[in-house]
Amino acid sequence: MKILSVFVLLLLTKPSDAKNTKGCGTKADVMFVLDSSGSVGSSNWQIMLKFVQNVINIFTIGKDDVQVGVDIYSGSPSSQIKLNSFHSKTQLMNAVKGISYVGGGTATHLGIQHMTNTSFSSSYGSRSGVPKIGIIVTDGKSNSKVETLSAANDTKSEGILLFSIGIGSSTDSAELRGIANDPDSDFYFTVNDFKALKSIESSLASKACTIFTPQSTGCNAGADLVFLVDNSGSVGSTNFQTTLKFMSDIVDGLDIAKDKFQVGVVTFHTPVKAEFNLDKYHSKKDIKNAIMSIKYQGGGTNTGDAIKYLHSTSFSHSSGHRPGHPMIGILITDGYSSNKAQTREEARNARLKGIKMFSIGVGSSVDATEIQSVASEPKSQFVFTAANFNLLKSIKTIVLSKACEACWGKTDLVFVLEDSCHVGKQNFQKMLDIVEDLVQEVPVGKGNVQVGVNTFRCTASTEFEIGKYKKGKDIIRAVNKIKYTGGKVNTGKAIEYTRKNSFPDSRSNAKKMMIILTNGSDKGLSKTLGEAQKARNSGIKVMVIGIGSHTNQELFKEMATEPYNKYVFSDSSFDPLRNMRDVLIQRKCSA
Numbered sequence: 001m002k003i004l005s006v007f008v009l010l011l012l013t014k015p016s017d018a019k020n021t022k023g024c025g026t027k028a029d030v031m032f033v034l035d036s037s038g039s040v041g042s043s044n045w046q047i048m049l050k051f052v053q054n055v056i057n058i059f060t061i062g063k064d065d066v067q068v069g070v071d072i073y074s075g076s077p078s079s080q081i082k083l084n085s086f087h088s089k090t091q092l093m094n095a096v097k098g099i100s101y102v103g104g105g106t107a108t109h110l111g112i113q114h115m116t117n118t119s120f121s122s123s124y125g126s127r128s129g130v131p132k133i134g135i136i137v138t139d140g141k142s143n144s145k146v147e148t149l150s151a152a153n154d155t156k157s158e159g160i161l162l163f164s165i166g167i168g169s170s171t172d173s174a175e176l177r178g179i180a181n182d183p184d185s186d187f188y189f190t191v192n193d194f195k196a197l198k199s200i201e202s203s204l205a206s207k208a209c210t211i212f213t214p215q216s217t218g219c220n221a222g223a224d225l226v227f228l229v230d231n232s233g234s235v236g237s238t239n240f241q242t243t244l245k246f247m248s249d250i251v252d253g254l255d256i257a258k259d260k261f262q263v264g265v266v267t268f269h270t271p272v273k274a275e276f277n278l279d280k281y282h283s284k285k286d287i288k289n290a291i292m293s294i295k296y297q298g299g300g301t302n303t304g305d306a307i308k309y310l311h312s313t314s315f316s317h318s319s320g321h322r323p324g325h326p327m328i329g330i331l332i333t334d335g336y337s338s339n340k341a342q343t344r345e346e347a348r349n350a351r352l353k354g355i356k357m358f359s360i361g362v363g364s365s366v367d368a369t370e371i372q373s374v375a376s377e378p379k380s381q382f383v384f385t386a387a388n389f390n391l392l393k394s395i396k397t398i399v400l401s402k403a404c405e406a407c408w409g410k411t412d413l414v415f416v417l418e419d420s421c422h423v424g425k426q427n428f429q430k431m432l433d434i435v436e437d438l439v440q441e442v443p444v445g446k447g448n449v450q451v452g453v454n455t456f457r458c459t460a461s462t463e464f465e466i467g468k469y470k471k472g473k474d475i476i477r478a479v480n481k482i483k484y485t486g487g488k489v490n491t492g493k494a495i496e497y498t499r500k501n502s503f504p505d506s507r508s509n510a511k512k513m514m515i516i517l518t519n520g521s522d523k524g525l526s527k528t529l530g531e532a533q534k535a536r537n538s539g540i541k542v543m544v545i546g547i548g549s550h551t552n553q554e555l556f557k558e559m560a561t562e563p564y565n566k567y568v569f570s571d572s573s574f575d576p577l578r579n580m581r582d583v584l585i586q587r588k589c590s591a
Contacts, residue, residue, distance in 0.1 A: 029069075030067065030068045031070070031134045034049075034070065034071070036072040037104055037105055044139070047197065051201060053096050061088070062087050067084060072099065072102060073106075073107055073114070082119070082124045085125070112162075115134050120160060133162075133208055135204070136162065137165045137167070139171065157390045162187065164188050165200070186207055189204060222261050223326040224326070225330065226315070227264070230268065231269045231299070232297075232299055235296070235298075236296075238389075239334070244294060245292075248288045251291065256282060257282060262278040269298060301335050303370075303374075304338070305346075307347050311346070311350040315353070327354055330358045331358065332362065333359075335366065351376055356382070357375050358376075358383075359371035361384070362388065371385075411450070412452075412512050414514050415451070415515050415517065416518075417482075418491070418494075418547070419455040421489075427548050432480065434517065434545065439475045444470065450467045450510075451475050452467075463478070490524060492529075495535055499534060499535045512540045514540050516543070516559070519546065520551045529559060532558070543561070543566075544560045544569075545569045553570070
C-alpha cells in the first residue's frame with residue numbers, strides 16, 4: 001500500500017487558532033490587497049478584515065521584523081495602510097478594523113499594479129533586500145482576466161511573491177492560480193464562504209513565514225547540489241544570462257562551505273559539459289563568479305545524456321560528492337529533449353540513486369509531461385514553470401526553500417510496531433507499508449537518518465537495530481521479511497525496551513525519534529503513559545500512528561510529543577513524506 005498523498009509543501013496546515021501558532025519573527029514586507037467590490041457586501045467585508053487582523057496577530061510586527069500594509073480595490077485601487085505606518089501590532093490591527101467598505105467593480109489588475117508600483121516603493125515603507133509578499137483576497141472574477149494575469153506576471157518578475165485567496169463559488173480558479181506563484185499547493189487558497197477564511201489563517205501565515213528567505217542563510221546540514229542547465233539554441237544568449245543570474249541568486253541563499261552546501265554546474269546542448277564540479281569552489285563569491293562566466297553555446301537539447309552524466313559522474317566521489325550528504329539536481333530547460341525515452345529513463349535512474357530531482361520549465365515550448373517525468377515525487381513540490389526567462393526570479397525563493405528541504409540532520413529513527421492479535425495480518429501489513437514508504441523518502445546513511453525496527457506483543461524484540469543497514473533498499477528488504485506473530489500486547493514494555501536498547505550512544509548528537517504504530521488496544525494505560533513520558537523526558541520525540549478503525553486518539557495524544565498535529569495520526573491521515581519532513585528537516589533557510 002502506498003499512502004504518499006500529494007505533498008503540501010514544507011509545512012503542515014496548522015489549526016486555525018492563532019494562539020497556537022508560533023509567531024513569525026522573520027523580516028518581510030507583506031501587503032494585503034483586498035477586493036472591496038459590490039459582490040462582497042458590508043457584513044462579509046467585516047469578516048475579511050477580521051481575517052487580516054488574525055493573520056497579522058500571528059506575525060511578529062516591527063520595524064526590523066514583519067511590516068504589513070493594506071490596499072483595497074473595486075473600480076480603482078487605494079492605499080489604506082502603508083508598510084511603515086504602524087510598527088505596533090495593536091495599532092496595526094486597530095487600523096485594519098477601521099478600513100471602510102467601498103463597493104463597485106472588480107479591477108483586480110489595478111489593485112495588483114498599485115501594490116507593485118506604489119505600495120512596495122521605498123516612499124511607502126518597503127525595505128531593500130527584504131522579501132516582498134502580496135496576498136490577493138477576492139470573491140469574484142476580475143473585470144479583465146488578461147490584464148490581471150499580465151499584471152501578476154509583471155509583479156512576480158519583480159521578485160514579489162503572490163498568494164491568492166478565492167472566496168465562494170463565483171471566483172475563477174484558473175485566474176487565481178495564474179495570479180499566485182507556483183506551486184499552487186503553497187500559494188493558492190480557496191474557501192467556500194467568508195466565514196471559512198478562519199480555517200486558513202494559520203496555514204497562510206505559516207506558509208508566508210516559511211518562505212521568508214534571508215539572503216545569507218542556508219541549510220544547516222548541507223547538501224550537494226548540481227544545476228543542470230539547458231545551453232541549446234532555443235535558449236538564446238540573453239535568456240542564458242538570465243538563467244545564470246537565477247542560479248547565482250539561488251547560491252546566495254545557501255550556506256557554502258566544505259561541510260555545508262557544495263554546488264556544481266553541468267551545461268548541455270549537443271554535448272554535455274561539466275562547468276565545475278562540486279568540490280571546485282567553497283566560497284559563495286567564487287561559485288557566483290564561476291556561474292556568471294559560463295559561455296552560451298547553442299545546439300541541440302541533449303537532456304537525457306545530461307541527466308546520465310549527473311547521476312553517473314557529477315555525484316561521484318571523484319567529482320567531489322560527499323557520501324551521506326543529500327544529492328539535489330536542478331534541471332532548467334526551455335524545450336523538448338532530443339530523446340524523450342532516454343530522458344525519462346535516466347531521470348528514473350537518478351531518482352533511484354537517491355537524487356532529488358527538480359524540474360524548471362521556462363516558456364511555452366516546454367514539454368510539460370517530460371519535465372514532470374524528470375522530477376521527484378510529489379510533482380507539485382519538484383516541478384516549477386515560468387512563462388518566460390524574466391519570470392525565473394519569481395520562483396527563486398520557493399525553489400531555494402524546497403532545495404533546503406533536502407537537508408536532513410542526523411536522526412536515529414526507530415519504528416515500534418504492534419504485533420498483537422488485536423492488530424491482524426492486514427493492519428500489520430499497513431504498518432510495514434508505512435515504514436517502507438518513509439524509508440524510500442529519507443536519506444539513509446551514517447551522516448543522515450538511521451533506521452531500526454522493533455515489534456511488540458507481551459514482550460518486545462528487535463527486528464533490526466539502528467545502523468545495521470546503510471541503504472534504503474536494504475532496510476526495505478529487511479522490513480518486508482518481518483512476519484506477523486499475534487499474541488497479547490504490552491505497549492509500555494515496548495516503549496521501555498526501545499528507550500533503553502535502541503538508541504546507540506555513538507550517535508549522541510543525533511535527534512532521536514520513536515514512531516509507534518498501534519491500534520491502542522493495550523489496557524495497561526498507566527504503564528504505557530508512564531513509559532511514554534520517560535521516553536519524552538530522555539529527549540526522544542514520540543510519534544503515534546493509530547492503525548485500524550477503532551483507535552483511541554485521546555490516548556495517543558497523551559503518549560505523543562506535542563504539538564499533536566505533528567505527532568499523532570491515523571493510518572488514513574499519515575503521509576510519511578509530508579509529516580516526517582515537517583518533524584525531521586533542519587530548516588535554516590528562514591531565520
